Amino acid sequence: KNEVEQSPQNLTAQEGEFITINCSYSVGISALHWLQQHPGGGIVSLFMLSSGKKKHGRLIATINIQEKHSSLHITASHPRDSAVYICAVRSSGNQFYFGTGTSLTVIP
Amino acid sequence: ETGVTQSPTHLIKTRGQQVTLRCSSQSGHNTVSWYQQALGQGPQFIFQYYREEENGRGNFPPRFSGLQFPNYSSELNVNALELDDSALYLCASSGGLAGITDTQYFGPGTRLTVL
Numbered sequence: 693k694n695e696v697e698q699s700p701q702n703l704t705a706q707e708g709e710f711i712t713i714n715c716s717y718s719v720g721i722s723a724l725h726w727l728q729q730h731p732g733g734g735i736v737s738l739f740m741l742s743s744g745k746k747k748h749g750r751l752i753a754t755i756n757i758q759e760k761h762s763s764l765h766i767t768a769s770h771p772r773d774s775a776v777y778i779c780a781v782r783s784s785g786n787q788f789y790f791g792t793g794t795s796l797t798v799i800p
Numbered sequence: 801e802t803g804v805t806q807s808p809t810h811l812i813k814t815r816g817q818q819v820t821l822r823c824s825s826q827s828g829h830n831t832v833s834w835y836q837q838a839l840g841q842g843p844q845f846i847f848q849y850y851r852e853e854e855n856g857r858g859n860f861p862p863r864f865s866g867l868q869f870p871n872y873s874s875e876l877n878v879n880a881l882e883l884d885d886s887a888l889y890l891c892a893s894s895g896g897l898a899g900i901t902d903t904q905y906f907g908p909g910t911r912l913t914v915l
Contacts, residue, residue: 696842725904733837733888735906778842786856788833788845 695719698791711766713794715779726764727778769798804907812913818879821910825872825893832874837888886914
């Protein structure tokens, strides 16, 4: 069983749609990261969360520590949002665990 | 552009050989982490260095080793390469203890193929 589970694995949306990607984890954490990976490998860190909610442009990330769950929301999705979105946690034991990613395709 | 660079971009080795991958962190970043990402998988944590000392290690055998240098560069060394070592190797740097105080900045990765 993976320490970090993401859903859905694949997601196709029409431009303009509101998108939600979910992440559940099973370990105690000091922080949770949302990452964006484009084809070819480049990874960009979107958010680092330890509680509550963060917003950056059209992206919103929330975390519920009690439920061990986080969500990444994209409002007014655009084709340039097409990428793989990865949830990662830093555990209390100083390990990093990654989800397998959600592949998002936004169709014009 | 994150300011984190990796070399080489691509590398082909044969089973049993040894390889050294390099990462240059952003100036001032004391922490570097290395990850292995197999095709179609999420990254796996190899280890982290903070101020030139290993500061955490994932479930990788001792033939995976690293070094961090005072000039914000670091190396990942893999001995006795196996076919399953074929992957994208990513390094990421941060100013503080990554994951607690600072976000990580990822390099573009080195694609290693073991034949």
